[in-house]
Amino acid sequence: MIKDRQSITSDEIKRCSWCGSDPLYIAYHDTEWGVPKIDDIDFFEKISLEGAQAGLSWITILKKREGYREVFLDFDPQAIVESGLDHFLQHMDNPRIIRNRRKIESVYTNALAFIEIQKEFGSFAKYWWQWSDFKIIELTPETLEDIPTQTELSLKISKDLKRRGFKFVGPTIIYSMMQATGMVNDHISTCMFRNHGITIDPTLFEEL
Numbered sequence: 001m002i003k004d005r006q007s008i009t010s011d012e013i014k015r016c017s018w019c020g021s022d023p024l025y026i027a028y029h030d031t032e033w034g035v036p037k038i039d040d041i042d043f044f045e046k047i048s049l050e051g052a053q054a055g056l057s058w059i060t061i062l063k064k065r066e067g068y069r070e071v072f073l074d075f076d077p078q079a080i081v082e083s084g085l086d087h088f089l090q091h092m093d094n095p096r097i098i099r100n101r102r103k104i105e106s107v108y109t110n111a112l113a114f115i116e117i118q119k120e121f122g123s124f125a126k127y128w129w130q131w132s133d134f135k136i137i138e139l140t141p142e143t144l145e146d147i148p149t150q151t152e153l154s155l156k157i158s159k160d161l162k163r164r165g166f167k168f169v170g171p172t173i174i175y176s177m178m179q180a181t182g183m184v185n186d187h188i189s190t191c192m193f194r195n196h197g198i199t200i201d202p203t204l205f206e207e208l
Contacts, residue, residue, distance in 0.1 A: 016191050018144060025059050027114065030193055036136065036182030040124045044114055045075040048107050051168030052098045052176045067096025077111035077118075084108075106167035113165040128181065131157055137184045147186050150175045 006096045019029035037043060049068065053061045061068075072092050073079040080088075085108045092099055114124055121127040133154060154175035161169040178184045187194035 008108050014192050016144070016188050016193075022059055022061075024062050028062055031105075033180055034182050034185055034187055034193075037180075038129075040077075040114075040118065041075055043124045043128060044077050044111070045069075046180055047110060047114070047166075047169070048072065048075060050173050050180070051082045051106050051110070052103050054103070054168055054170075054173060054178075056098070061098075064097055067094070071097050072107055077114045078126065080108060080111040081115065103168065108165050110164050110168075113161075129183070132183050136182060137178075139184060139186055141186060141188050143188060146188075148175065151178075154178060 015026070019025040037046070045068075049061050049065065052064075069075065070100055071088065071094060073083065075173070085105065088104050088108055089101070091097060091104065092101060097104070100128040117124050117127045121130075137153075139147075150171035157178075158169055158171040158174045161174070175184070177188045185194065
């Protein structure tokens, strides 16, 4: 019999080791990572933060997430485009975000491309999930070493996004986004969060 989550002590909880002991990282693992996303604002935040992470650790980005939300208008792509690139370049010295001009510019550039996908597909969520036939790709990694850094599918999505004008969307970044948005279930087999709430209702996409 599986014990109810509420009755499990902190010492008994098993989770993916990559989140370490930082409370912020643990909360991200337990409540966000791998949970299927369907809201376009969530997707634009993910694609922006994944790009910002390039060459850095994810915990660094998590600690700056609130700063990014403030600077980049809660990741509303329409509001970002309407504000213009110069508005965001004023934050080149803002320590609350990654002070990299190319990464700052990419959020604006990607907002333009993101809106075009919304126009074509109705939503970015529908564009994203059609790559996996609106299904979660269930993997069963035994250890962190079993988890790939990119796949044939992440390469295909990466190429398509680049063709559409996106920046900082290499196949490794895209695979990380596939994990983060729930397209791929990469919780290791012993992780207690692997099969808790990690499901997707196909009817969610009926109106997308």
